[in-house]
Amino acid sequence: MSKTRIRVGMVGGGGTAFMGTVHRIALRFDDRYELVAGALGSNPDKSRADAATLGIAPDRAYGSWQEMMEKEAARADRMDAVIVVTPNFLHFPVAEAALKAGFHVICEKPMTTTLDEARALAALVEMSGKGFFLTHTYTGYPMIRQAREMVAAGEIGTLRRVEAEYLQDWLAEPVEKTGAEGAVWRTDPAKAGAGAIGDIGTHAYNLAAFITGEEPTHLLAELSSFVSGRKVDDDAMILLRYGSGAKGAILASQVLTGNGNNLSLRVYGDKGGLEWWQERPEELWFTRLGAPRQLLRRNGAGSTAAAIDGSRVPAAHPEGYLEAFANIYRDAADAMDNPALTVPVPSVVDGVRGLAFISACLASSGQGASWVPIEN
Template structure:
């Protein structure tokens, strides 16, 4: 039971990072308020004091709950009777550990953007900090919140595909196909090893692809062989990766992630093939799941249709034919987190169907990046995770 066990109403949320010019901060704010489960009441939205104050004013934070330092915020909010219950950490990767640790040790739940950290050493430190805290840790691998991703997961778990043999996952973009404008804040930190970490495309979007494949199939990784490239001259981190995968039980897979694939926008795609059937899902057309039995015709399963099961329908907001997309999937992760936080208020058990990415998923994602870098340095040798 937390110090907020008697609180009712919306969950009081704080945010660190996500100020002016930060795309992911606004995405988190939209996701948090979509279902009315949270109220943003405090924030340290930038490491630059003037920008922190201006950013807070833009999103309507009161001056007495606006901070220019995350440590000060954690200390003061923990003392307040109406202090925050949870904090969204939406900083560059290298700050996830120090920020999250300050709130975890004060019993404040953490909702952290991915990847968990920039390095595997930091990931393990954060895992240890989370293990010592009574607070929850939620990682926003938002693609797991799509209803038809949950449908695919349920069908595989029910054995509808038979024994899984092949997993093909890719995430292709082109926004870093050229050297970016120096004023592009997002490109600047994401291509800087000091702030992004050991992986470029592998850390930024490769971890999403990896997590999606793991979440949907449930297969446990055994080893990988990775070939990483930096196609843009002078770039210090990978912008493209081809990864071969071996899973326990004999299944095989391939993962491709790229931020230099000219013409690709946000091409996250998953294909899974079993002994009896295969399925396919595209993030850019997320309201359709293709299911094809061996020797049979392809069925198009649409979101909210009668062909979907309870795992999918519980995350569906509107009737068939009304598209749901990125913001709704992101909000589903926040919604699952809200159920967990409300259960923690009273010590009630968490409903069995509530699922969200955890600290363990985050450590595994960073371990994936670390293994890719190690393998590529050894000329794409097979390495264990």
């Protein structure tokens, strides 16, 4: 493995932006990256000033992402990869420009705002030969990776049902009207593409596939906008059908009072079941048919290889969100160093699936909540 640090440039993530901060922490965990360039906001002066506070050299603190692509591409010590942490509508043009200029891409979800863009990006990744990593955070948790390995090893038998819930309450009121950071663009269809189904539903949908290894073929969705005047969905109830005969359900909502970041997942087969809750991420409940319900702990007895590999400290020394994110960065670095390597990080293909999910949800709900095919 090369120990050369991967030089990255960040687009978005200036000031108090949520995800930019998380990505910068995650990329530093294993010392595999160096943040060398940035176009951190839409205002050129602020973008450069924010870059200075992060120690980015003045000649690499850019006023726009277009300037960053052009000037970095011309440097001998050019960046290797671009991190995209902007509102959704910019993911496609930024990632497209980055791939065309020969940079790897680490991109936030949902990958794009339309299915056509997602497909175009997948074709471009294929053509470019560059790495593309989609940061579905929850796939980085050791106990999620353990659940995936247990399902693949047949521990729960043939899949019967998967249930994923992602519930929040921070959009329970029309906070976008007060200009609340993050809420304005998330409730603008042109900038977000969709509401709760894109913002958090795609995480639940991705996680269900990540763990089960199965992709549903059809869905039925009832989307609502409970907050008056809101132009995107803020609540979604979705049923899934799989080709194997398995069934699934996804609940995603940002208006359910009392829920902070309440993501949970339950997977049931004919031989057993698994349960995981994001707010207690070190625990995975496993029940083998006919046996007592069992609590498995991160890096504890019964850990699988992926859970051990994803753990940084011994069992009972709590790890969480940032370590999970850092696992995604570590694995992406491995794949950039060695493109032949398969890593458990969502790819551009998963990004297309996410947009196919959003598109099918909108179609189904628009037809009065009828069953529709999911067209990846």
